Amino acid sequence: MSGDAIVRLSGVGKVYGDPAHGLVVLRAVDVAIARGEFVGLVGASGSGKTTMMNILGCLDRPTTGTYALAGEDVSKLDDDRLSDLRNRAIGFVFQSFQLIPELTVRENVELPLGYVRGARATRAKRRARAEELLASVGLAQRLGHKPAQLSGGECQRVAIARALANEPALILADEPTGNLDTKSGEDVMQILFGLHAAGRTIVMVTHNPEIAARLPRVVAMGDGRVVRDGPPRKLAGSAAIGAEEAS
Amino acid sequence: MGLDALFDLLRLGFENLLRNKLRSFLTMLGMIFGVGSVIAMLSVGAGARKEILERIQSLGITNIIVNSVKPPAETKTETQAEQRWMDKYGLTFDDRELLDATCPSIDRVLPVNLVKQPVWRGSRRVDASVFGVLPEHLAMFHLEAGRGRVFNELDAVECKQVCLVRQGLVDELQLLEDPIGARVNVGRESFEIVGVLADQAFRSHTQKALAIDGRTQEVYVPYTTSMRTFGTMTFVQKAGSEERTMVELDQMIVVAKSADLVRPTARIIANVLERSHKRKDYEIVVPLELLQQSERTQAVFNAVMLVIAAISLLVGGIGIANIMLATITERTREIGVRRAMGARRRDILLQFLTETATIGVVGGLFGCLFGLAAIRAVVLYTGWQAVIEPHFVIVALAISGGVAILAGLYPARRAAAMDPIGALRYQ
Numbered sequence: 297m298s299g300d301a302i303v304r305l306s307g308v309g310k311v312y313g314d315p316a317h318g319l320v321v322l323r324a325v326d327v328a329i330a331r332g333e334f335v336g337l338v339g340a341s342g343s344g345k346t347t348m349m350n351i352l353g354c355l356d357r358p359t360t361g362t363y364a365l366a367g368e369d370v371s372k373l374d375d376d377r378l379s380d381l382r383n384r385a386i387g388f389v390f391q392s393f394q395l396i397p398e399l400t401v402r403e404n405v406e407l408p409l410g411y412v413r414g415a416r417a418t419r420a421k422r423r424a425r426a427e428e429l430l431a432s433v434g435l436a437q438r439l440g441h442k443p444a445q446l447s448g449g450e451c452q453r454v455a456i457a458r459a460l461a462n463e464p465a466l467i468l469a470d471e472p473t474g475n476l477d478t479k480s481g482e483d484v485m486q487i488l489f490g491l492h493a494a495g496r497t498i499v500m501v502t503h504n505p506e507i508a509a510r511l512p513r514v515v516a517m518g519d520g521r522v523v524r525d526g527p528p529r530k531l532a533g534s535a536a537i538g539a540e541e542a543s
Numbered sequence: 544m545g546l547d548a549l550f551d552l553l554r555l556g557f558e559n560l561l562r563n564k565l566r567s568f569l570t571m572l573g574m575i576f577g578v579g580s581v582i583a584m585l586s587v588g589a590g591a592r593k594e595i596l597e598r599i600q601s602l603g604i605t606n607i608i609v610n611s612v613k614p615p616a617e618t619k620t621e622t623q624a625e626q627r628w629m630d631k632y633g634l635t636f637d638d639r640e641l642l643d644a645t646c647p648s649i650d651r652v653l654p655v656n657l658v659k660q661p662v663w664r665g666s667r668r669v670d671a672s673v674f675g676v677l678p679e680h681l682a683m684f685h686l687e688a689g690r691g692r693v694f695n696e697l698d699a700v701e702c703k704q705v706c707l708v709r710q711g712l713v714d715e716l717q718l719l720e721d722p723i724g725a726r727v728n729v730g731r732e733s734f735e736i737v738g739v740l741a742d743q744a745f746r747s748h749t750q751k752a753l754a755i756d757g758r759t760q761e762v763y764v765p766y767t768t769s770m771r772t773f774g775t776m777t778f779v780q781k782a783g784s785e786e787r788t789m790v791e792l793d794q795m796i797v798v799a800k801s802a803d804l805v806r807p808t809a810r811i812i813a814n815v816l817e818r819s820h821k822r823k824d825y826e827i828v829v830p831l832e833l834l835q836q837s838e839r840t841q842a843v844f845n846a847v848m849l850v851i852a853a854i855s856l857l858v859g860g861i862g863i864a865n866i867m868l869a870t871i872t873e874r875t876r877e878i879g880v881r882r883a884m885g886a887r888r889r890d891i892l893l894q895f896l897t898e899t900a901t902i903g904v905v906g907g908l909f910g911c912l913f914g915l916a917a918i919r920a921v922v923l924y925t926g927w928q929a930v931i932e933p934h935f936v937i938v939a940l941a942i943s944g945g946v947a948i949l950a951g952l953y954p955a956r957r958a959a960a961m962d963p964i965g966a967l968r969y970q
Contacts, residue, residue, distance in 0.1 A: 355883065355964050376887050383885020394880045394967060398562060410551060411885035418547060458884070 302465055302497050303329040303352060307361035310347050310520075315359060321347045323520040324361065329499065331465075334492040336508045336528075337501045339517030345501050346470075348517065352499060353386055353468045354378045366465050383411045387459030389469040393451040395443040401454050402426045402439040408461040429457035433487060449480025456487055467491065469500040473507065485510075552893060556901035570866040571906030573859025574947065578910025578939045580855050583917045584848035585935040588841065590928035595837045602830035603683060605650070607797040607809050609634060611790050614822040629776070632824040634792035638816060642797065646811045648804040653680050655794035656769045659777045660730030662762055664716040671712055671760035673729050675769025680796065681707070686763065689741030691723040698737075699765040704772065706734040707763040713739060715760065732772050734764060805831050856942065859906070860950035863899055867954035871895065878958050879966025888959040895955035896948055903947020907940040914939070 310322040322344045329335050339345045350356035351363055354370055357378075362371045365385060370378065387408075388394070395404045405426035409417055417425065430436055433453040443451055452472055459467055469488065473481030485507060492498055502508050509528050516524040560567045602608070611633025639652050656675035661668050680686075681693050686707065694705050706727070713722045713736075722736050779786045799808045809829045816825055871878070878891055886894075918929045 350964055353883070355967075376889075379882065379885050379887040382883060388883050390967070394876065394883070396877050396880055398559075398877075407881065408884040410548075411881075411887075411890060416545065416548065419551070462885075 300330050301328040301364075302331045302366050303327070303499070304364040305348075305351070305358075305361065306364075308348075308351065308358040308363055309360035310344075310351065310356070311359045321520050322351075322358070325520075325522055327515060327522060327525065329497060331497055332492070332495050334488070334498045334512055335500070336511035336514040337499060337517065338503070338508050338514055339523075343517040344520040345517050349468055349470055349499070349501055352466070353388060354382045379411075380413055383408055383413075384462050385465045387462070387464040387467040389452070389455050389459050389467065389472045391471040391474040393443070393448075393455045393475070395451055395454055395458075397443050400440050400442060401430060401435060401446065404443065404454055405429055405458045405461055407458060412462065425461065426457070429460055430454070432460075433457045447480065448476050449483055452476060452480070452484050453487065456484070456491075460491070465497060467496055467498045469498060471501050471503060473502070473504060481507075552897040553901065555894060556897040559898050560901055560905060566866065567902060567905075570863055570902055571859075571909060573855060573862040574903055574906030574943050575859075575910040575913050577852055577856035577859045577946070578907045578943045579913035579917055580848065580852035581939045581942060582911055582914025582931075582935055583921065583929075584845065584852055585938070586914070586918045586929040586931045587921060587927060588845050588848070589930035589932060589935075590922075591837075591841050591844070593930050594928045595834055595841070599830050599834045601685065602828075602833070603796075603798070604802050604831060605799045605805060606683075606830055607799065607805060607812060608828040608830070609795040609797060609812060609816070610826050610828065611793050612824055612826050613788075614824040629787045629789050631789040632822065633790040634795055634816075634825055635819075636791050638819060639792060639795060641819070642795075642812060642815060645815065646808060648800055648808045648811070650798040650800045653677050653683070653796040653798070654766060654792050655680065655796065656766055656773070656775070657790075657793035658729060658764070658769050658773045659779060659788075660773065662712065662716070662760070663728040664718065664725075667716050669712060669715045669760055671762050673706075673762045673764060673769070675764050675766040675773070677766050680766075681763065683796065683798075685742075687741045688738035691736070691738035693738050694763075694765050699767045702768045702771050703765065704732060704734045704768055705737040705765065707738045707740055708736055709740050709742075709760055712760040712762065729762065729764070730773070734762075802831070805829060856946045859943075860946045863902055863947055863950040864954060867895065867899055867951050868957070870898075871954050871958045874958075875961065875966050875969035878961050879963050879969065882961070882963035883967060891961075892955045892959040895958050896951050899947045899951025899955070900944050903943045903945075903950075904940055906947070907943030910943060911936050911939055 305325050305327045308322055308325040309320070311318040311320050313319055325344075325348065337345050337348065347356065351358055352365075354365070354373075358371055362369050364370070365381065368381075370381060373381065382388075395401075396407070399407070402423065403426075406422045409422040409425060427436070427439060430439060433456055435450060435453055435457070438446060438450065438454075443454070446454065452475075456472075459469075467488075472484050472488065476484060481504075488498060488500065500511070502511075508514050512527060514524070514526070514528045515522055613630070614632055639654060642649060643652055654677070658673035658675060660673060662671045662673065663669075678693070678695050678699055686693065688707065689710070693707055694703070697703075698705050706729070708722070708727075716727065718725055722739055725736050726733050727736060728734070775791045776787065776789045779788075797808065797812060799805045806829070809827055809832075813827055816827075881891060881894075915931065918931065921927055922929050
């Protein structure tokens with residue numbers, strides 16, 4: 297696993313404010329995620345999940361330690377290079393979808409394609425790519441709609457299509473089913489399982505124990521540390537543990 | 544940045560503009576007034592410059608006009624021949640000869656004789672200004688016949704009693720038949736109308752410079768005829784008394800050899816006349832100096848207009864900055880999403896700058912329309928001239944775009960500096 301790690305956090309710590317007296321959110325976190333893994337990130341509120349996701353998503357930098365994404369140490373990259381990395385290597389799926397309401401579904405999916413450096417596709421190609429992705433999540437008929445005209449489940453599918461726009465090495469999903477009903481949540485999970493089956497690397501924050509229990513690997517956070525790391529069943533020999541961790 | 548990316552930015556700018564039409568329009572208002580003022584200022588300024596140029600053309604760039612004027616403190620002179628009191632003042636034939644002889648920069652001197660006699664047609668009387676001028680005077684001041692002909696050298700040599708009139712005089716005298724060939728009286732002398740001038744009238748400034756009195760009509764007769772027929776003395780009866788004046792030369796049009804020599808020649812004329820005229824009974828009008836004086840006045844006017852336009856643009860810019868700050872707060876989450884999707888700070892900066900520039904340029908376009916309408920109104924109600932050049936529109940659009948970009952710089956920088964995590968969480 298560690299030999300083909302797409303994500304490698306080594307002794308990552310995060311302190312907000314003064315490093316000596318500030319608020320410590322992450323403490324010497326060591327996590328390695330191999331290419332193609334589907335990892336659940338669980339833990340109580342304030343355990344450091346969100347900060348870890350921010351660091352994994354190159355939205356934030358660790359105070360100490362190193363973070364290597366696809367072999368590249370991103371801890372010291374400047375803001376522009378972090379932006380480029382987010383654009384080409386990371387796909388975000390947020391709990392609240394984070395679609396731009398003024399743009400159509402297709403324009404939302406095109407968004408990451410417009411920020412590609414160097415080999416930026418033409419508008420026609422970007423449109424075609426967006427249409428292809430939206431078709432793959434079953435929204436080929438909704439291209440010209442605005443997010444307000446879509447259901448929550450559809451919005452999240454748009455967000456997944458957008459996350460896949462640049463064929464990212466890592467997909468970060470922050471409670472993607474948190475705002476959805478059971479049926480829509482299950483649809484979204486099926487899409488994510490499908491992506492995993494297709495070889496995508498996914499890290500997903502979830503508070504849902506049932507979902508956590510279905511994941512091949514769960515990293516449980518507590519007080520800024522990794523408290524457990526492994527398959528949910530193996531961790532405690534019961535599916536219920538997944539629920540315990542997730543809570 | 545590629546053309547494709549630039550096009551995307553512009554498209555985004557226009558889409559955002561159209562998304563909130565009323566707000567966009569209100570944001571643009573300051574820019575509309577500012578650009579309108581700039582366009583109006585440039586056009587009215589150019590119109591004024593054109594008018595000034597026309598003035599100098601109408602008066603002649605190489606001309607110096609010397610007028611006889613009645614001095615404030617009159618001195619009465621008794622002529623031996625008539626034993627009567629007579630006012631004698633103004634330019635003399637000697638002055639003309641002296642200037643011609645002593646000043647090498649003078650090309651020629653054209654005399655003008657003003658005949659202070661009313662024009663009659665039957666019982667109809669019109670108080671017109673009757674000028675005795677040389678035929679070349681007519682060409683110099685663009686006095687062309689619209690109908691008939693102007694008088695020529697032959698008429699002058701033969702001292703023919705012919706005259707040129709304006710259409711206004713024809714109307715006032717109520718000449719029902721063809722005026723060409725009709726006869727009118729100047730004082731008691733009969734003159735044949737040989738031509739009607741093409742233009743309606745001189746402009747007021749030309750009238751003033753040429754010392755044309757307040758009378759509305761002008762009549763031109765050959766100089767030689769006027770001298771032989773009317774001479775240099777004028778008798779005007781007023782309320783029981785008779786006013787007698789003697790002016791040898793009412794006016795001299797001194798033509799310098801070149802425009803560069805106008806000022807030195809004017810100085811020489813002033814020096815020469817100062818010696819022979821102890822009383823200030825003449826005035827020297829230099830069209831070139833009139834032009835420069837007008838230009839100075841115009842420069843002050845332009846500066847005032849420029850300040851007004853600048854204030855309007857400043858207010859417009861502040862309005863744009865204000866609205867953009869509100870827009871950026873409103874669109875904080877969008878900024879966060881774009882940053883998460885890979886937008887660099889520079890992309891966000893450019894996006895918002897393009898939006899403000901779009902507001903500026905579109906506002907500028909509306910401002911141009913407003914300016915054109917304002918110019919039309921100004922021309923209509925004041926009679927001023929205005930000249931609209933295509934580059935005024937380009938200048939106005941560039942200024943509006945520039946002001947908008949400056950106004951949008953701070954809000955755009957603020958947007959670009961946003962922390963993506965905070966922006967994504969913004970409620």
